[in-house]
Amino acid sequence: KNFKICVIKGDGIGVEVVNETLRMLKAYEKILKSVNFEFIEAKAGLTEFFNNKDAIPNETIETAKKCDAILFGAITSPKPTEIGEELNKLYKSPILTLRKELDLYSNVRPTIDYNSNIDFVIVRENTEGLYIKEEYYDEENEFAIAKRKISKKGSERIVRFAFDYAISNNRKKVSCIHKSNVLRVTDGLFLKTFEKIAKDEKYRNIIHNDYLVDATAMYIIKSPEMFDVMVTTNLFGDILSDEASALGGGLGLAPSANIGDNYALFEPVHGSAPDIAGQGIANPMATMLCCAMMLDYLKIDSKPIKNAVKRAFLEGNTTADLGGSLNTKEVTDKIIEYLTLE
Amino acid sequence: KNFKICVIKGDGIGVEVVNETLRMLKAYEKILKSVNFEFIEAKAGLTEFFNNKDAIPNETIETAKKCDAILFGAITSPKPTEIGEELNKLYKSPILTLRKELDLYSNVRPTIDYNSNIDFVIVRENTEGLYIKEEYYDEENEFAIAKRKISKKGSERIVRFAFDYAISNNRKKVSCIHKSNVLRVTDGLFLKTFEKIAKDEKYRNIIHNDYLVDATAMYIIKSPEMFDVMVTTNLFGDILSDEASALGGGLGLAPSANIGDNYALFEPVHGSAPDIAGQGIANPMATMLCCAMMLDYLKIDSKPIKNAVKRAFLEGNTTADLGGSLNTKEVTDKIIEYLTLE
Numbered sequence: 228k229n230f231k232i233c234v235i236k237g238d239g240i241g242v243e244v245v246n247e248t249l250r251m252l253k254a255y256e257k258i259l260k261s262v263n264f265e266f267i268e269a270k271a272g273l274t275e276f277f278n279n280k281d282a283i284p285n286e287t288i289e290t291a292k293k294c295d296a297i298l299f300g301a302i303t304s305p306k307p308t309e310i311g312e313e314l315n316k317l318y319k320s321p322i323l324t325l326r327k328e329l330d331l332y333s334n335v336r337p338t339i340d341y342n343s344n345i346d347f348v349i350v351r352e353n354t355e356g357l358y359i360k361e362e363y364y365d366e367e368n369e370f371a372i373a374k375r376k377i378s379k380k381g382s383e384r385i386v387r388f389a390f391d392y393a394i395s396n397n398r399k400k401v402s403c404i405h406k407s408n409v410l411r412v413t414d415g416l417f418l419k420t421f422e423k424i425a426k427d428e429k430y431r432n433i434i435h436n437d438y439l440v441d442a443t444a445m446y447i448i449k450s451p452e453m454f455d456v457m458v459t460t461n462l463f464g465d466i467l468s469d470e471a472s473a474l475g476g477g478l479g480l481a482p483s484a485n486i487g488d489n490y491a492l493f494e495p496v497h498g499s500a501p502d503i504a505g506q507g508i509a510n511p512m513a514t515m516l517c518c519a520m521m522l523d524y525l526k527i528d529s530k531p532i533k534n535a536v537k538r539a540f541l542e543g544n545t546t547a548d549l550g551g552s553l554n555t556k557e558v559t560d561k562i563i564e565y566l567t568l569e
Numbered sequence: 570k571n572f573k574i575c576v577i578k579g580d581g582i583g584v585e586v587v588n589e590t591l592r593m594l595k596a597y598e599k600i601l602k603s604v605n606f607e608f609i610e611a612k613a614g615l616t617e618f619f620n621n622k623d624a625i626p627n628e629t630i631e632t633a634k635k636c637d638a639i640l641f642g643a644i645t646s647p648k649p650t651e652i653g654e655e656l657n658k659l660y661k662s663p664i665l666t667l668r669k670e671l672d673l674y675s676n677v678r679p680t681i682d683y684n685s686n687i688d689f690v691i692v693r694e695n696t697e698g699l700y701i702k703e704e705y706y707d708e709e710n711e712f713a714i715a716k717r718k719i720s721k722k723g724s725e726r727i728v729r730f731a732f733d734y735a736i737s738n739n740r741k742k743v744s745c746i747h748k749s750n751v752l753r754v755t756d757g758l759f760l761k762t763f764e765k766i767a768k769d770e771k772y773r774n775i776i777h778n779d780y781l782v783d784a785t786a787m788y789i790i791k792s793p794e795m796f797d798v799m800v801t802t803n804l805f806g807d808i809l810s811d812e813a814s815a816l817g818g819g820l821g822l823a824p825s826a827n828i829g830d831n832y833a834l835f836e837p838v839h840g841s842a843p844d845i846a847g848q849g850i851a852n853p854m855a856t857m858l859c860c861a862m863m864l865d866y867l868k869i870d871s872k873p874i875k876n877a878v879k880r881a882f883l884e885g886n887t888t889a890d891l892g893g894s895l896n897t898k899e900v901t902d903k904i905i906e907y908l909t910l911e
């Protein structure tokens with residue numbers, strides 16, 4: 228079978244980790260035999276932005292739509308205080324644009340910790356909340372307003388996604404994370420929707436409960452075993468998933484999937500890390516775990532990749548961020564070496 | 570000297586921890602000799618709400634305004650999905666109402682960890698952001714909107730507060746925590762204001778930098794020593810301070826001060842804990858540390874209280890949440906026993 232993979236490397240270490248992941252995937256393709264991956268590159272990022280005032284050309288979105296899945300590296304976003312007002316207005320975040328244009332409403336972020344029993348997944352709503360880009364500055368009164376939107380339909384589909392995910396991944400519990408004691412209307416709607424859907428006959432074997440987002444930020448450290456699947460709104464999911472990544476191997480082991488009804492994009496949670504870019508020392512594991520999630524989505528066996536990454540980790544064949552002394556290429560070589568069908 | 574303290578015990582364990590803190594403060598008063606505390610009780614909370622449909626009577630706000638400081642326990646807020654729509658519309662959070670009515674714009678939350686070197690303070694803007702209560706539901710289109718407001722004046726005063734706090738508490742660095750890569754206008758304004766004020770000649774000896782809120786949630790776990798004073802918007806401060814409390818003794822040791830230009834209110838970060846209320850086993854230490862912050866504010870020596878709490882902690886004279894086996898009264902007895910002027 229032939230799969231078209233849209234590859235968006237982006238900026239900084241995004242390029243490096245994606246390149247090595249593709250090399251690993253090509254090696255895996257040989258082992259699998261029956262499968263063929265075609266990589267179609269598309270552009271996005273800061274270089275694009277400075278060259279063409281467009282961080283994500285339309286062509287990239289069109290290419291993405293024609294592929295079976297998208298593998299995304301990382302993008303450097305310019306600070307609003309670093310670029311002028313005019314450029315600031317023109318800037319569109321590539322990842323946010325892709326999430327919106329491809330309606331990738333679910334962001335799935337597993338917490339991977341090979342050293343402990345911590346094992347939960349954050350399902351983050353990916354298209355609304357504070358990410359709708361409705362913001363303005365009132366010159367006269369000198370204040371800025373951003374709108375946070377929670378829709379009934381948007382809440383329903385992400386909550387259903389979380390429960391369906393729990394069922395198909397053999398998980399037992401879904402927790403709704405919200406701030407409905409303050410955001411009584413918006414998060415009130417999110418929580419109400421959650422409680423309604425939780426009662427669905429289909430989900431009768433899944434336990435459900437809810438926690439406030441502030442308490443959750445504490446529990447993630449104090450008692451992570453409380454959690455199994457969490458479902459939450461966009462920005463809370465952003466914050467909590469970065470926090471959760473620190474329990475495991477840190478961002479170096481944190482993959483994510485952005486999934487919609489028609490498309491899916493896979494990206495490491497980490498950024499483009501300009502400070503270490505170009506040195507060949509970035510950790511490619513998160514992107515390889517993204518690649519494994521992509522294979523799951525394409526219904527291709529991903530276990531050999533997951534096992535190979537885990538083995539490299541446990542044997543200390545890692546980059547410096549995980550305590551090892553290998554570079555990006557060397558880690559990849561090890562993982563390729565460990566790839567075998569069971 | 571005579572000080573009037575407005576005491577709002579609230580619900581659940583709020584009542585218990587405040588009672589014991591007042592007992593401790595009376596004992597300290599005897600040691601101090603020259604100072605007299607007068608406690609003036611005022612009502613707020615869920616019982617009030619169910620009795621009079623008003624969780625915070627006007628009288629309470631008036632009483633608070635007449636006092637030199639306010640000591641606040643904890644409130645049980647009803648879930649929007651538990652009470653009917655009508656009650657939901659009537660509900661006003663006591664603590665949010667007090668922050669707003671008394672214009673308590675700075676929320677200061679130190680991270681207290683007696684076992685390690687973690688020692689940073691979160692300065693949270695306390696009156697705007699997503700807490701302005703501008704929310705509505707669009708029936709026809711079935712979505713809810715909340716507004717997040719960041720004003721120039723509000724940003725300026727909290728940033729100045731953070732830098733002034735750094736100077737008077739001998740701290741070296743102030744970090745601005747934001748999400749300006751997504752909230753380019755609102756957090757763009759917050760960050761711009763921060764960068765402008767950081768350049769003030771007065772603050773030339775204070776280092777400054779900024780981090781994204783999601784990355785910060787991770788760094789708090791991975792490298793807490795990075796932080797000294799953080800300044801951030803309302804909801805980010807809410808989430809990050811609960812997270813940070815987990816590094817130390819947890820919520821059982823987390824105090825907070827809500828400070829404005831004319832009034833100040835001190836409350837533990839923890840809630841009313843309905844699950845353990847009435848059993849006399851709640852940890853009073855956070856409220857006692859609040860009491861110490863209150864004395865700092867009133868320019869009364871607070872060290873004896875801070876030292877006594879620390880000693881009780883280090884000697885294992887704690888409640889169950891901190892691994893000890895004492896109840897609320899017994900912990901208080903120990904702390905009273907340890908109170909001495911140097």
Ligand SMILES: CC(C)[C@H](C(=O)O)[C@@H](O)C(=O)O
Pocket residue numbers: 304320322323465496750751783
């Ligand atoms: C880069 C940024 C826009 C993005 C987000 O906030 O969603 C990132 O932090 C993430 O978590 O994917």
Ligand SMILES: CC(C)[C@H](C(=O)O)[C@@H](O)C(=O)O
Pocket residue numbers: 408409441646662664665807838
């Ligand atoms: C009780 C709630 C309204 C409050 C808040 O969100 O500010 C609390 O979590 C806090 O941190 O003081």
